[in-house]
Amino acid sequence: MTEDQTRLADSTNTPKNAADAPPADSLDLKEYTGKYRYGSASYQKTVERRKSRSIKIGPVLIGGGFPIAVQSMTTTDTRDVEATVRQIESLEAEGCEIVRVSVLNMDAAEKLGEIKKRINIPLVADIHFRYKLALEAIAQGVHKVRLNPGNIGARHKVEAVCSAAKDAGIPIRIGVNSGSLPRDLLIKYGHDDPEAFALAAMRQIEILEDHNFHNIAISVKSTNVNTSYYAYKILATMTDYPFHVGITEAGTSWPGSIKSAAGIGAILMQGLGDTIRVSLATDPVEEVKVGKRILRSLELKHEGVDIIACPTCGRCQIDMIPLAEEVERRTAHFKSPLKAAVMGCVVNGPGEAMAADIGIAGGDGIGLLFKKGKVVGEVKEHELADLLVSEIAKMTGEAVAEDDPLYDILGAPPLTHTTDTPPLTDKSGAPPLTNITGAPRLTENPGAPPLGVGSVGPSSEKGARPLQAGSHPAPETKDPRIHKITSGKNRLEGNTSGRGGVLKSEHPDWLPDSAKK
Numbered sequence: 001m002t003e004d005q006t007r008l009a010d011s012t013n014t015p016k017n018a019a020d021a022p023p024a025d026s027l028d029l030k031e032y033t034g035k036y037r038y039g040s041a042s043y044q045k046t047v048e049r050r051k052s053r054s055i056k057i058g059p060v061l062i063g064g065g066f067p068i069a070v071q072s073m074t075t076t077d078t079r080d081v082e083a084t085v086r087q088i089e090s091l092e093a094e095g096c097e098i099v100r101v102s103v104l105n106m107d108a109a110e111k112l113g114e115i116k117k118r119i120n121i122p123l124v125a126d127i128h129f130r131y132k133l134a135l136e137a138i139a140q141g142v143h144k145v146r147l148n149p150g151n152i153g154a155r156h157k158v159e160a161v162c163s164a165a166k167d168a169g170i171p172i173r174i175g176v177n178s179g180s181l182p183r184d185l186l187i188k189y190g191h192d193d194p195e196a197f198a199l200a201a202m203r204q205i206e207i208l209e210d211h212n213f214h215n216i217a218i219s220v221k222s223t224n225v226n227t228s229y230y231a232y233k234i235l236a237t238m239t240d241y242p243f244h245v246g247i248t249e250a251g252t253s254w255p256g257s258i259k260s261a262a263g264i265g266a267i268l269m270q271g272l273g274d275t276i277r278v279s280l281a282t283d284p285v286e287e288v289k290v291g292k293r294i295l296r297s298l299e300l301k302h303e304g305v306d307i308i309a310c311p312t313c314g315r316c317q318i319d320m321i322p323l324a325e326e327v328e329r330r331t332a333h334f335k336s337p338l339k340a341a342v343m344g345c346v347v348n349g350p351g352e353a354m355a356a357d358i359g360i361a362g363g364d365g366i367g368l369l370f371k372k373g374k375v376v377g378e379v380k381e382h383e384l385a386d387l388l389v390s391e392i393a394k395m396t397g398e399a400v401a402e403d404d405p406l407y408d409i410l411g412a413p414p415l416t417h418t419t420d421t422p423p424l425t426d427k428s429g430a431p432p433l434t435n436i437t438g439a440p441r442l443t444e445n446p447g448a449p450p451l452g453v454g455s456v457g458p459s460s461e462k463g464a465r466p467l468q469a470g471s472h473p474a475p476e477t478k479d480p481r482i483h484k485i486t487s488g489k490n491r492l493e494g495n496t497s498g499r500g501g502v503l504k505s506e507h508p509d510w511l512p513d514s515a516k517k
């Protein structure tokens with residue numbers, strides 16, 4: 001057996017061909033998911049993450065169970081400090097947590113210190129072949145270097161880089177992709193084989209370890225989702241260094257986002273991944289948006305307003321899709337986690353959106369407002385968007401955007417109004433909105449519970465308060481736009497959560513079969 005064969009034999013139980021695979025009915029799915037088994041009634045909803053080592057990239061810790069960081073890479077010429085800083089600021093504003101810049105030559109390397117001083121997220125230098133660029137980048141104070149030690153030549157060069165990185169206390173990320181596979185592995189395994197990726201990464205790791213360097217992150221990115229998926233799975237059995245996960249060169253914005261979501265999502269669901277980069281042929285800000293959305297979809301990041309929206313069908317009698325889009329757009333900058341549902345009808349709306357903190361279900365020209373699955377009143381269709389936005393602002397304690405139609409009414413932040421605040425009216429002359437929150441005003445309620453998880457009150461000086469998804473209270477609202485359900489085609493009584501609730505309608509044909517009995 002060669003060294004590579006021994007590594008693989010020791011590490012992977014991936015069947016090499018169909019004949020080696022166990023019969024389907026004897027499969028223990030634990031191998032694949034960590035928890036699930038055939039026939040099991042219990043499910044683990046959250047991803048069980050691989051136990052990796054933690055490393056520090058500036059102030060950001062990855063691995064060891066720390067939150068998965070979203071990173072991106074600039075597309076500017078690094079020598080152009082202004083353009084590079086501007087792009088990094090856009091990435092930061094979108095929530096990028098680590099940024100990488102390419103270091104093409106010494107001029108670019110010498111600009112890294114200046115760039116670092118002007119940004120607020122860790123800076124990573126991307127270097128190929130020339131070890132002196134790595135030494136200069138480290139001297140300039142970067143927080144991590146991405147290079148493959150096998151590409152920089154003589155042992156003394158690798159030693160110099162390892163020793164400089166060690167002195168600076170910064171990690172090195174090894175990045176294996178299709179283009180960097182060693183020739184012998186390419187000949188043996190072919191162009192896009194996951195075992196070859198894992199073995200190539202192990203060879204690079206061993207070079208660094210040979211220099212007693214262990215502050216390492218690794219990526220094994222192919223542009224092929226299956227290759228990447230299995231490469232990370234195999235590599236996870238060989239080492240505990242943290243993983244930088246991505247699907248390289250995923251493509252242009254729309255197909256690339258979907259490919260990245262499929263690939264990165266599948267890998268993360270295996271519990272693999274400590275930082276991610278979505279690789280798109282478009283503005284890198286899109287990479288950050290997609291990366292954050294992937295993490296939020298997998299519930300690996302609890303941040304922002306999630307809009308649960310039904311696809312609509314023939315039962316929907318309001319213009320629901322533009323409403324969902326509008327609420328999503330107007331609350332996109334909110335940081336506190338909250339689930340808001342915009343559902344087309346009352347037949348399935350509240351029941352399907354049980355997990356939502358707040359939502360509406362469309363009726364005929366109205367929307368039923370529900371909180372925690374319980375209907376609290378009905379609202380005219382033309383008032384739904386503003387009402388939802390103001391309620392979400394209230395529940396999160398965050399301010400609407402300055403260009404939002406409600407900004408003049410709610411101000412910023414929304415819960416700082418006191419009894420001294422003069423009555424507010426909206427532009428349509430609707431009733432005053434001073435009681436919109438229905439919550440006790442702070443000056444009147446010194447005994448209110450302290451702010452914290454799940455509490456409602458004014459924003460802290462630093463902005464959004466930490467709130468956990470599903471933890472938002474649902475106080476009785478006195479908003480004058482919310483009416484008792486007394487008229488209209490559909491009437492809901494009692495617990496309308498969809499679980500044991502009583503659903504009545506003047507138009508029984510409109511109700512689900514279960515409610516007609």
Ligand code: SF4
Pocket residue numbers: 310311312313314315316343344345346347348349
């Ligand atoms: S919630 Fe109502 S309108 Fe929306 S898809 Fe379901 S049944 Fe149709």
